[in-house]
Amino acid sequence: MLFNSLEFFLFFPLVTSLYFLAPPAWRWSLLLAASCAFYMAFVPMYILILFVTIVVDYAAGILIERTPAVRMRRLYLIVSLVVTVAILAFFKYFNFVNDNVAHLAKALHWNYGIESLKILLPIGLSFHTFQSMSYVIEVYRGNQRAERHFGIYALYVMFYPQLVAGPIERPQNLLHQFREQHTFDYARVSGGLKRMAFGLFKKVVIADALAEIVDQVYNNLHDYTGYPLAIATMCFAWQIYCDFSGYSDIALGSAQVMGFRLMENFDRPYRARSVADFWRRWHMSLTTWFRDYVYIPMGGSRVSEGKRYANLFFTFLISGLWHGANWTFVIWGALNGAYLILSSWTAPLRNALVDRIGIRGHPRVHHAIQILMTFALICFAWIFFRAGSVADALYVVTHLFDDLLGASRRGRFAFDGFILVFILFMEYVHYVHRNGGMGNLFADKQPAFRWAMYYALATITVLFANYHQQRFIYFQF
Amino acid sequence: MLALCVMATLALIYALPVPYSDNLSSIVNKRDLLKDDRQNRVVFVGGSGLFDGLDSGMAENRLHRPVVNMGLYSGFAITPLLLEVEPYLRSGDTVVIVPEYRFVFDTFDVPARKWLFALAPARNLRLYRDMPHGATALLTDVIGLLRSKIQALPKAVRESVRTRSFAPLTGHGYAYFGKYYDRHGDSLRTMRAAVPGVIEQMGLEFFSDAAYRDQSFAAVNAFCLRARQTGVKTIFFFPAFPEVEYLRLKPGMQAYEARLRRELRSPILGTPQDFLYPLSYFTNTVNHINSEARTQRTEKLLQYLEKAL
Numbered sequence: 001m002l003f004n005s006l007e008f009f010l011f012f013p014l015v016t017s018l019y020f021l022a023p024p025a026w027r028w029s030l031l032l033a034a035s036c037a038f039y040m041a042f043v044p045m046y047i048l049i050l051f052v053t054i055v056v057d058y059a060a061g062i063l064i065e066r067t068p069a070v071r072m073r074r075l076y077l078i079v080s081l082v083v084t085v086a087i088l089a090f091f092k093y094f095n096f097v098n099d100n101v102a103h104l105a106k107a108l109h110w111n112y113g114i115e116s117l118k119i120l121l122p123i124g125l126s127f128h129t130f131q132s133m134s135y136v137i138e139v140y141r142g143n144q145r146a147e148r149h150f151g152i153y154a155l156y157v158m159f160y161p162q163l164v165a166g167p168i169e170r171p172q173n174l175l176h177q178f179r180e181q182h183t184f185d186y187a188r189v190s191g192g193l194k195r196m197a198f199g200l201f202k203k204v205v206i207a208d209a210l211a212e213i214v215d216q217v218y219n220n221l222h223d224y225t226g227y228p229l230a231i232a233t234m235c236f237a238w239q240i241y242c243d244f245s246g247y248s249d250i251a252l253g254s255a256q257v258m259g260f261r262l263m264e265n266f267d268r269p270y271r272a273r274s275v276a277d278f279w280r281r282w283h284m285s286l287t288t289w290f291r292d293y294v295y296i297p298m299g300g301s302r303v304s305e306g307k308r309y310a311n312l313f314f315t316f317l318i319s320g321l322w323h324g325a326n327w328t329f330v331i332w333g334a335l336n337g338a339y340l341i342l343s344s345w346t347a348p349l350r351n352a353l354v355d356r357i358g359i360r361g362h363p364r365v366h367h368a369i370q371i372l373m374t375f376a377l378i379c380f381a382w383i384f385f386r387a388g389s390v391a392d393a394l395y396v397v398t399h400l401f402d403d404l405l406g407a408s409r410r411g412r413f414a415f416d417g418f419i420l421v422f423i424l425f426m427e428y429v430h431y432v433h434r435n436g437g438m439g440n441l442f443a444d445k446q447p448a449f450r451w452a453m454y455y456a457l458a459t460i461t462v463l464f465a466n467y468h469q470q471r472f473i474y475f476q477f
Numbered sequence: 478m479l480a481l482c483v484m485a486t487l488a489l490i491y492a493l494p495v496p497y498s499d500n501l502s503s504i505v506n507k508r509d510l511l512k513d514d515r516q517n518r519v520v521f522v523g524g525s526g527l528f529d530g531l532d533s534g535m536a537e538n539r540l541h542r543p544v545v546n547m548g549l550y551s552g553f554a555i556t557p558l559l560l561e562v563e564p565y566l567r568s569g570d571t572v573v574i575v576p577e578y579r580f581v582f583d584t585f586d587v588p589a590r591k592w593l594f595a596l597a598p599a600r601n602l603r604l605y606r607d608m609p610h611g612a613t614a615l616l617t618d619v620i621g622l623l624r625s626k627i628q629a630l631p632k633a634v635r636e637s638v639r640t641r642s643f644a645p646l647t648g649h650g651y652a653y654f655g656k657y658y659d660r661h662g663d664s665l666r667t668m669r670a671a672v673p674g675v676i677e678q679m680g681l682e683f684f685s686d687a688a689y690r691d692q693s694f695a696a697v698n699a700f701c702l703r704a705r706q707t708g709v710k711t712i713f714f715f716p717a718f719p720e721v722e723y724l725r726l727k728p729g730m731q732a733y734e735a736r737l738r739r740e741l742r743s744p745i746l747g748t749p750q751d752f753l754y755p756l757s758y759f760t761n762t763v764n765h766i767n768s769e770a771r772t773q774r775t776e777k778l779l780q781y782l783e784k785a786l
Contacts, residue, residue, distance in 0.1 A: 418628065451479070458483045463490075463624050467617045 001041040002471065003250045004204050011038065012254060015160075019258050024181045028155055031178075031258075035160040039124070042164075046122035049087060050158060056083045057132040058153045061139045061146035077140045081133055088129045091121050096325030124164035126322055126477050128157050130289055135171045137293055144171045152178050161255040165247050165474040167265045167285035174262070182259025191440030192256030194454070198429065198441060199249025201461045202242040206422050207473075208466030210239035213415060214386065221392055225399045231415065233396065236386045237379050238423060241269065243473045244283065249438070256439055264438075268430050270378075273370035275339040278378055286322070290315050309344070313337040323385070323477050328393055332384040339377055422460065429453075490623045496652035497622070498629035501592045504561075505650035507547050507662045508596060511565035515543040519782070520566070522558050523575035524551030526716045526764040532775040533661030539779050540786060542571075546662035551577045551764070552589035556696040557604075561596050563700065568708030571786060573778075574697075574743065575714045577764045578733070584693065591618035698742040711743040712785060717766045717774050720753040746781040 001007040015034040022030050040047050060080035064073045095116040105112035135156065138144035147153040156175050162168075217224050217232035224232075248265040255262045265285050272278035279287050291300075298311045313334065320333015359366045380397075387393035429441065437443060442450040496502070511520065519542050521527050527548020537544040547558060555576045562572065585593060585604075594601045594615075605611035605618075629652040636645035645652070657665050701711045715734075723730055734749055758770035766774060 416628070417631065454479055455482055458479055459486050462483055462487065463620060463627065465620075467613075467620075 001038060002475075003247060003254075004200060007041065016254075016257055020182075020184050027182075028149075028151055028178050031160070032151055032155045032158065035155065035158040035163060038160040039158065039163060042123045043120060046120075049091075049122050049125070050128065053084055053087060053129060053132050054154050054157050056080055057136050057157075058147070058150055060136050061153070062148065064136070064139050065146035073140060077136060080136045084129050084133055084136075088125055091119055091125055093321075093325045095119065123475055127166045127168055128163060130168050130286075132157055134168065134289060134293065135175075138171050144175070147171075147175055159255075159260075161251040161260070162262055165244070165251070165472060165477075166283075167248060167251065167263045168289050169262060169285070174260075177260050180259070185259075187440060187443075188259065189257050191443070192253040192258075194441045195253030195256065195438055196250045197253075197457060197461070198438075199246040199251075199253060200465075201422075201457055202246030202249065202426060203472070204465040204467075205461055206419060206426060207239050207243035207246060208468075209416065209419050209422075209464070210235045210242070211466075214239055218386055218388070218392075221387075221395050226401070226403045229396050229400050233379050233383055233386070235415075237270070237375070237382050240382070240385075240473055241266070242423075242426070247472045247474065252438075268427075268434065270375055271371060272374050272378075273367055274374055275336065275343055275377060278374055279336070279340075286319070290319050294318060309341045312340055316340070327390050328384045328387055331390065331393070332381050335381045335384065339381070418464065422464070425456070425460070487620075487623060490626055491619070493626065494647050494649060495626045496629055496633065496648045496650055496654075497595075497625040498632075498652060499592075499625045500651060500657075501550055501588060502595065502625065503651040503654055503658065503662075504547075504549050504553065504558075504592050505596055506654040506658070507545070507549060508561055508565070509650065510545045510660075510662055511562065516567075517569040517571075518543045518545055519571045519573060519786070520545045520562060521548055521573045521575060522555065522562060523548040523716070524553070524577045524764065525549065526551070526577045526766070527575055528765075529664040529666065530717055530764075530766045530771050530774060531663060531778075532771055533663045534659070535772070535775050536779060536782070537661065540782060542786070544661050548575070548662075550589060552586035553593065554585045554589075554693070556693045556700070557585050557589075557593050559697065559700045561593070563703070566704065566707070566709045571710040571712060572704060573712050573714060573782070575716055577716050578718060578730070590614070591621045594618055595622055694740060698740070701741075701743040710786075712782070713737070713741060713743045713745045714747055714778060714781070715745075715749040715752050716764065717752045717754060717758075717770060718749065719756045719759055719763050721756055722763050723749060723753050744785070746785060747777070751777055 001011060011034075015030070018030055018034075019027055036047060039050065057080055060076050063076045067073050067076065098114055098116050102112050102114070135144065135147075135153075139146050147156065152175070155178055156169075156171065157163075159169075159174070214232050214236045217228055218236070221229075245266040252262045252264070263285055265283060267281040267284065269278050269281040272281055295311055295315045298314070299307060300311065301308055303311070314337075316333045316337030317330060318333070320329045320331070320336070323329045323332070354360050354366065359369070383396045384390075384393045387396060432442065432445075442453050445453075497505075511518075519536065519540060521531055521533070521544070525548065527546055528550070531546050531548060533544040533546045547562060555574060559572070559574070566572065590604060593604060602615075605615040608614060630646075633645045633652055637643060651657075659665060704711050730749060738745060752774060754766065754770050754773070758766050758773075760767055
């Protein structure tokens, strides 16, 4: 069920109430049952896939911990990772690989008879497999004790607030929390609810409104040239941010209500002053996952410059592929990797230019330029993320400045100015809580101001929400 | 407490006499054109094919009768519009029914629903009683109306400051009705083709049985009967349509015409062929004609109406 659905509106208070009423020893089983019900609301049969990965990784964790022999420990780790990745690869990438092999075979005039399969991607697969892999790797590294309680481990993988779209948790952060006793605390509960309300506002008011503009253009690309393409791309930048961070706020808020602390996933990414800074602020749970389990094991920064760039590029390539089985995502990942490499290469040149212009003496102007430049680069990459195909992405790229004012555009284009107001409101809330405090919005403000903000949030959400239940973007990954 | 404040705000916005930003709210203004003392009016009822496809000024000059153009959007369907118009008709009036083929006797669609509610909230609550998830639909429609009021506010405030008058902030219906419509209800803007040479076509599926909607047929006939009893004439015309499309859909078109002639309790003037035009006369859909076709079509309508009235 979606977070912005009537079903969740009924599910959440029921589960939370039962959670606080249940004896502490039973709570894990209640949450596990609720998480199963939550997941099965999508496609019931796919819980079996989840069960397989849970059993394999649960067993692997215990075997790794029990086994002193290094080779056997590594074997268990490899088997666990191979099984988990194989499940992910089959459901997510089989058709992509198959289609590309078929095209290649056709180009080489070879016979190739394997048909693509009608596979529905299990929801949340990319997220919970990564979370499972993180557990096994941390046990292998000795950073985490293997979880002996099967139910608690299953709950770690299936915890419903973060099951379908993260944040991708680490066992050190989450596992022990399932053994803590959480009591009803008014400040914590109300803070969680406020965070959920804010997330809902981002999703149903901003993201879904922007989606209509983006879809209007990106689903009819050849009717547009010039500025509508640029505006639709910038709208997508904000749509995906509000959609995903809104989801994350609801996830973190709902977990907070019950007393759980999940990791933050976003830190005002469009305030980033470089692409590297952007990736320290965007989807932080995934970025740190790739850093800790792909980039650093490959050598990270402790290798030659060339190898470092190769590691960086490869990591972003894989990250792009993680997002979807399409060359557009691969190119998106590659672009971001290229940005980081070029940024590193050109750092001395850019510093020299800044010094020559003398802009370092005007930090606000300098920072503003950096933020705008970073936003422009990120938006350019988003073209590939949003476009349905490489051809579509290239159309956007080649027509972005073609007849810039769009005099020859044939498609209609309408932008509601209220969305800008709502985005500014959202950014104001983030600014006020830039040093933390998202867990209890405006808690340190005067009551009159605080309640005025809550009133504005509630009224705007009721009046401007999209009630037609648009899915969260990251559910498709 | 917060919930109460939000509810009070919504109620206040609903009660405020502020116009709407949505063009479909023009149906309120068009209905208001009937609230006068003029006698022997000719009221055209249809969809967007009449919106900018009728020269009411020409019609008024030729017929020497006041003309009101209720055409706006096919999504209102015919029966609901006739029911909204009915309370304002009087003996001597003539209702000219010109539905597009696509929505012939169909039911209203979702975008139109809230404007039907805005027209007559008490009477049109029945629309929600008869549908699944009616309460949810009513709630979303009411919120949609409120949103449309708020969206009209910035421009209305600017206009109010510019003209130093409260008039732009008050009123009902479409905030820009006076700017984009004439006194008959004709649109002063013409539809533009989104992609030159590409016109949205109509599929064959509309001729399936479901499109005929027996209930709607019965409701239209009931209206025609009541109209006759109160001294109101009703006349049916076929809509403007591309000739090449008519030929493509001919079997369905002919069956539709046969059923109308067999069952409709209203005089049908002319034939579909009277209102077929080259594709180049159409703008963005098979229902929207350009200004040249509008003149020809109005002329043809008047040839029949002058004899009938």
